[in-house]
Amino acid sequence: MTASQSARQAATSGKPKLAFRPLPVPQVDVRGFWGDRVDAVATRTAGILYDRCVEARMLEQIDPDRPSPGVVIPFHSPSPDEAASPGAEFTGSTVTTQMFWDSDWGKTIETAAYSLYRRRNDDLEKKIDAVIDIYGKLQQPDGYLSSWYQRIQPGLRWTNLRDCHELYCAGHLIEGAVAYYQATGKRKLLDIMCRYADHIAQTFGPEPGKRKGYCGHEEIELALVKLARVTGEKKYMDLAKYFIDQRGLEPHYFDEEARARGADPKAYHFKTYEYSQSHRPVREQDKVVGHAVRAMYLYSGMADIATEYGDDTLRVALDRLWDDLTTKNLYITGGIGPSSHNEGFTADYDLPNETAYAETCASVGLVFWASRMLGMGPNARYADMMERALYNGSISGLSLDGSLFFYENPLESRGKHNRWKWHRCPCCPPNIGRMVASIGSYFYGLSDDALAVHLYGNGTARFDIAGRQIELTQASNYPWDGAVSMTVEPEAPTEFTLHLRLPAWCRKAALKVNGEAVDLDAVTSDGYAAIRREWRKGDRVELDLEMAVDRLYANPQVRQDIGRVALARGPLIYCVEETDNAGQLHRIALPRTAQIEAHEQPNLLGGVVTLSAVAKKEAFENWEDGLYRPEPPAVEETKVTAVPYFAWDNRDPGEMLVWLRDL
Numbered sequence: 215m216t217a218s219q220s221a222r223q224a225a226t227s228g229k230p231k232l233a234f235r236p237l238p239v240p241q242v243d244v245r246g247f248w249g250d251r252v253d254a255v256a257t258r259t260a261g262i263l264y265d266r267c268v269e270a271r272m273l274e275q276i277d278p279d280r281p282s283p284g285v286v287i288p289f290h291s292p293s294p295d296e297a298a299s300p301g302a303e304f305t306g307s308t309v310t311t312q313m314f315w316d317s318d319w320g321k322t323i324e325t326a327a328y329s330l331y332r333r334r335n336d337d338l339e340k341k342i343d344a345v346i347d348i349y350g351k352l353q354q355p356d357g358y359l360s361s362w363y364q365r366i367q368p369g370l371r372w373t374n375l376r377d378c379h380e381l382y383c384a385g386h387l388i389e390g391a392v393a394y395y396q397a398t399g400k401r402k403l404l405d406i407m408c409r410y411a412d413h414i415a416q417t418f419g420p421e422p423g424k425r426k427g428y429c430g431h432e433e434i435e436l437a438l439v440k441l442a443r444v445t446g447e448k449k450y451m452d453l454a455k456y457f458i459d460q461r462g463l464e465p466h467y468f469d470e471e472a473r474a475r476g477a478d479p480k481a482y483h484f485k486t487y488e489y490s491q492s493h494r495p496v497r498e499q500d501k502v503v504g505h506a507v508r509a510m511y512l513y514s515g516m517a518d519i520a521t522e523y524g525d526d527t528l529r530v531a532l533d534r535l536w537d538d539l540t541t542k543n544l545y546i547t548g549g550i551g552p553s554s555h556n557e558g559f560t561a562d563y564d565l566p567n568e569t570a571y572a573e574t575c576a577s578v579g580l581v582f583w584a585s586r587m588l589g590m591g592p593n594a595r596y597a598d599m600m601e602r603a604l605y606n607g608s609i610s611g612l613s614l615d616g617s618l619f620f621y622e623n624p625l626e627s628r629g630k631h632n633r634w635k636w637h638r639c640p641c642c643p644p645n646i647g648r649m650v651a652s653i654g655s656y657f658y659g660l661s662d663d664a665l666a667v668h669l670y671g672n673g674t675a676r677f678d679i680a681g682r683q684i685e686l687t688q689a690s691n692y693p694w695d696g697a698v699s700m701t702v703e704p705e706a707p708t709e710f711t712l713h714l715r716l717p718a719w720c721r722k723a724a725l726k727v728n729g730e731a732v733d734l735d736a737v738t739s740d741g742y743a744a745i746r747r748e749w750r751k752g753d754r755v756e757l758d759l760e761m762a763v764d765r766l767y768a769n770p771q772v773r774q775d776i777g778r779v780a781l782a783r784g785p786l787i788y789c790v791e792e793t794d795n796a797g798q799l800h801r802i803a804l805p806r807t808a809q810i811e812a813h814e815q816p817n818l819l820g821g822v823v824t825l826s827a828v829a830k831k832e833a834f835e836n837w838e839d840g841l842y843r844p845e846p847p848a849v850e851e852t853k854v855t856a857v858p859y860f861a862w863d864n865r866d867p868g869e870m871l872v873w874l875r876d877l
């Protein structure tokens with residue numbers, strides 16, 4: 215069977231083709247490291263997101279019973295093209311309103327939904343129900359639903375898909391609806407969003423008379439896949455595929471759409487459609503370009519469609535893009551998108567540290583993409599990167615107590631980059647909130663007769679294989695220690711394969727099943743050890759992943775990192791902070807001979823392992839008033855202490871540095 219035949223067959227059978235599905239959030243209880251993070255989101259972040267959306271006056275925008283902020287206090291009424299400039303907003307005397315606020319509600323609802331699994335919260339649930347009631351009132355009889363186009367720019371719906379986030383907002387509300395339905399059993403928002411998705415399907419598609427467009431900010435694609443999976447309605451999957459297939463075709467929809475609203479297509483703020491990955495058809499793309507979050511959401515949707523339709527042409531494109539990202543355009547923290555100008559990618563190996571944009575949402579998006587690539591089967595190529603982004607560049611965006619946020623995640627700071635309560639473009643807080651609150655679903659992949667363990671950590675997973683219930687418990691102090699002990703408890707003996715990831719950072723791993731050593735070379739492929747056997751109650755798997763301290767170097771083509779070294783231990787990238795090392799971190803140099811010691815610090819930053827070493831530091835004493843002189847500065851010894859990057863800026867504000875000078 216050719217790839218296109220199999221794609222057609224898959225597409226027409228209507229059955230999901232996901233080889234390895236993530237476990238639903240409530241089937242995985244996480245404890246330990248991730249348990250603490252989820253608790254912070256469930257007890258603090260979820261409520262904070264709601265409160266700050268209200269404080270930002272987002273309820274006024276969506277509630278048809280209240281005066282519309284953009285109508286009552288008209289200050290400036292931009293054309294759709296003006297409104298598309300970055301950070302576009304209407305500012306009245308007291309009100310600022312944004313075109314993407316529906317998406318912030320969508321993600322806030324999603325975060326609340328996952329948090330309710332962790333901890334019942336009647337007050338929060340009531341508040342979310344009330345928001346959903348408002349959306350119910352706002353929805354138009356034909357199913358259309360957009361607070362921006364109904365309340366702020368009426369009469370202009372579907373006139374500027376390129377810039378105005380219309381389908382993007384629909385996508386986030388769909389994701390919120392799916393999660394809220396799964397968490398509470400309440401269908402109201404799901405039904406609202408099905409009606410809206412039906413309206414979108416009547417408006418867009420290959421049939422004559424329908425619009426041939428797609429959103430400038432991808433998101434609707436992956437959301438429609440979720441909607442299709444939860445409702446069993448294949449039409450939503452087909453619509454997701456349509457948006458992906460249509461992207462970048464000529465004549466270009468965004469050109470035609472601009473002309474239709476009387477605008478010059480060339481008068482485009484971002485100049486190139488690379489910004490929205492619509493510069494060419496997705497199957498011909500081979501470079502990660504443009505806005506980083508958009509790129510990650512597109513590739514996530516492509517991965518879903520590749521899996522659902524068995525579409526190898528998408529898979530091949532995704533692998534090219536994956537290579538391009540991970541070998542030339544990725545920060546060591548799993549951050550992506552160095553530039554604030556396009557919130558995205560620039561040139562290969564351009565990875566400035568202090569000005570790194572590395573938006574929290576972009577690393578979250580990388581986690582989404584990687585986890586979907588794992589739907590095609592266990593492969594450490596994707597899981598290692600998912601882990602890198604999870605433990606570093608994404609959760610750095612949330613303070614340890616769950617109350618403060620980063621938008622940018624630089625790898626160097628002179629002390630002025632500090633966490634904030636809220637942002638006028640508040641995309642990141644609910645994005646990191648929903649990812650952390652649903653972390654259990656990233657741990658495992660389940661197929662008909664196999665379970666893949668992608669992530670390690672204290673916790674319990676429940677799943678069914680061959681109609682039998684199985685419980686798998688991990689006991690581990692991961693990521694501080696690489697010893698993982700698992701017990702498998704099937705209700706009756708059950709044969710299946712257990713795939714265990716052997717992380718690339720681990721140079722020496724050992725595996726025992728019921729005390730018997732397993733020859734890892736014989737059972738490992740694509741970075742996963744596969745153990746197939748009839749599992750019985752009480753079976754025990756012990757995986758020992760040696761967790762050494764690593765000195766990591768960047769490809770010399772990265773000009774900003776040449777002559778520098780970063781410290782890592784297990785999945786964690788480390789940084790030095792002023793509060794542990796005094797200021798002027800640029801003066802520190804780490805000799806290659808330095809012994810780097812790891813120390814457990816249960817009372818520091820919620821319990822971390824720090825790294826310390828004796829380093830060198832240029833002295834500026836005896837320099838007097840001079841700026842330059844022929845003699846080099848004296849060098850003195852200094853103790854350097856490094857903490858995990860994700861935990862930085864949770865104490866006294868100050869300088870921070872990931873890449874130290876290498877001596």
Ligand SMILES: [Zn+2]
Nearest residue numbers: 573575641642
């Ligand atoms: Zn963001």
